[in-house]
Amino acid sequence: MKSESYQSLKIKFENWGRFQKSGRNLREILNLSIPVVQDHVQIGYLIPFSVGHQGNEKLMSYLTNWRNTNNFAYPTRFVATTEGTSTWFSNQVIDNDSRVLFWIVSNEYDYIGHIGLTCRDEIEGLEIDNVSRGNNILPGIMTSSLKALEFLIEEEFSVEIVSLRVLLSNKRAIEFYKKQNYKYVETTPVTISNNYENNSSKEVVPSDDFFLKLEKNLTSINPIPNQILTAGPSITNLEAFFVDDAVRNGWNSNHSDYLNRFELEFASRVGSRFAMATSSCTGAIHLALLALGIGDGDEVIVPEITWVATASAVSYVGATPIFADVDQNSWTISVDAIQSLITEKTKAIIPVHLYGYPSNMEEIMNLARIHSIKVIEDAAPAIGASFGKTSVGTFGDFGCFSFQGAKLLVSGEGGVLVTDNEELFLKAKKIQDHGRKPGTFWIEEIGHKYKMNNITGALGLGQLLRLDNQILRKQRINSWYKEFLNGVDGIKFQSEVPGSKSICWMTSIEFDAALGINVEGFMRSLKLEGVDSRPVFPAISQYPIWGRNLEAGPNAKRIGMNSVNLPSGVKLPKAAIEKVSALIAEIVSK
Secondary structure (H helix, E strand, O other): OOOHHHHHHHHHHHHHHHHHOOOOOHHHHHHOOEEEEEOOEEEEEEEEOOHHHOOOHHHHHHHHHHHHHOHHHOOEEOOOOHHHHHHHHHHHHHOOOOEEEEEEEEOOOOEEEEEEEEEEOOOOEEEEEEEEEOOOOOOOHHHHHHHHHHHHHHHHHOOOEEEEEEEOOOHHHHHHHHHOOOEEEEEEEOOEEEOOOOOOOOEEEOOOOEEEEEEEEHHHOOOOOOOEOOOOOOOOHHHHHHHHHHHHHOOHHHOOHHHHHHHHHHHHHHOOOEEEEEOOHHHHHHHHHHHOOOOOOOEEEEEOOOOOHHHHHHHHOOOEEEEEOEOOOOOOEOHHHHHHHOOOOEEEEOOEOHHHOOOOHHHHHHHHHHHOOEEEEEOOOOOOOEEOOEEOOOOOOEEEEEOOOOOOOOOOOOEEEEEOOHHHHHHHHHHHEOOEOOOOOOEOOOOOEOEOOHHHHHHHHHHHOOHHHHHHHHHHHHHHHHHHOOOOOOEEEOOOOOOEEOOOOOOEEEEOHHHOOOHHHHHHHHHHOOEOOEEOOOOHHHOHHHOOOOOOOHHHHHHHHHEEEOOOOOOOOHHHHHHHHHHHHHHHHO
């Protein structure tokens, strides 16, 4: 039985492969292509074998000639024909969910060769496939093409090891791969067969040749960036393809196609009945409060450690934000603090799933039911996080998410409001549309405009379809920090509430006060080494904007004064995390 991780990889690969091969015309095919770069200058493209290439006699002739020229490199030996190549192209590439091949093309659109990738059950992993050079007009392009494919594999699938097979007799290829840091793993026997093209009476020829299996670890292929940033997205040609289509075709009768797909996909992903895209998470919280009828004289409990927008939205509706201390380990809102703050004026609680770490939703919902209090989840940075088997954002009356440019998934700016309550959903939707009676221009109440546009929705959809891989990368970064900082005294990581699963949007640490670490000074020291960081939110009750003199909760005060967000950009390589960790250890030890 195949492992769960491989099954997940296989599904991801098949979905990605079908998309890569879907180009129907030149524009679509080029939008699906991957730049090939040499010494920071683009020298060509990897253009996926696509449905739009079927029936192209010139391209089938290229493939046929290349196959016959490089016959020695394959365990199947025959004289290829353009007719047979066309059949192979359709059956073994386009209709084969386990294989994706790319043309290697220069900037002048000279077809130089091809390279591919398969997802093989035999190895439960990804394998470089069908590497062939047809001409020598651009030195170094095969090396650069292999690197481009490796970068794609690392970013898109986050696999650490990629393999390939090469015949022992193909000495030139073996030397090429060794120069690219592929290491020998094992040797397996091989038989040579003829008459493969038309599948008639295969003739198996005894052979003293062997397959060499080579592997490469991809965790070290990305160099440490000059500036190691706290955030930063992963954008691929999936998002670019959707956005290009929305820009060109997403108007008039198609004005909301991507927006509608985005909302449906988001609702399905988190397990909510309804999802409404908004211009920001702040706007989503504001709409939720308005739809719940919260206003003047009401109180809404919010955590002390959060971005100010959580409490600002409460002020927008005329209600009063009441600040609750946070749990000392998870840094999310303290259930005990909530209980001590409930009054007859309390109408709602807004738990925040801080930095992708879920609040204790089981106890919060029990408390809310006892006191008949509404719950709006601020899940801005927590897309994909869960408590038990349930996605955060779907416990309360409303859940609010963010696609702002530093979040796990980005659309530049943007948010999503979710709920299972149809009546509340329709209320919020009406308010979002200026209070307009649906289907008319008649305004029935004062409303707002917190809409997302179709182009932004296209980018958001592309990001959402790649969610699982992004979460994996964030969690992996968090595990690397814990590995490299293990044994460094005086450092404590933000941790999960028992029964919850964080997406680790930010990896954050708290310094023991006994160390005497000044957070601002610590951040300046990192900055001098090209490492970005940011302070954890201070206790927001201390902002003068509330017009009240409030005492900060002890946990919030301590965490805000002694904690920092570490570089957690989704594309950061392991070597960058190791560098940051070494700097932290050095600073702490002084």
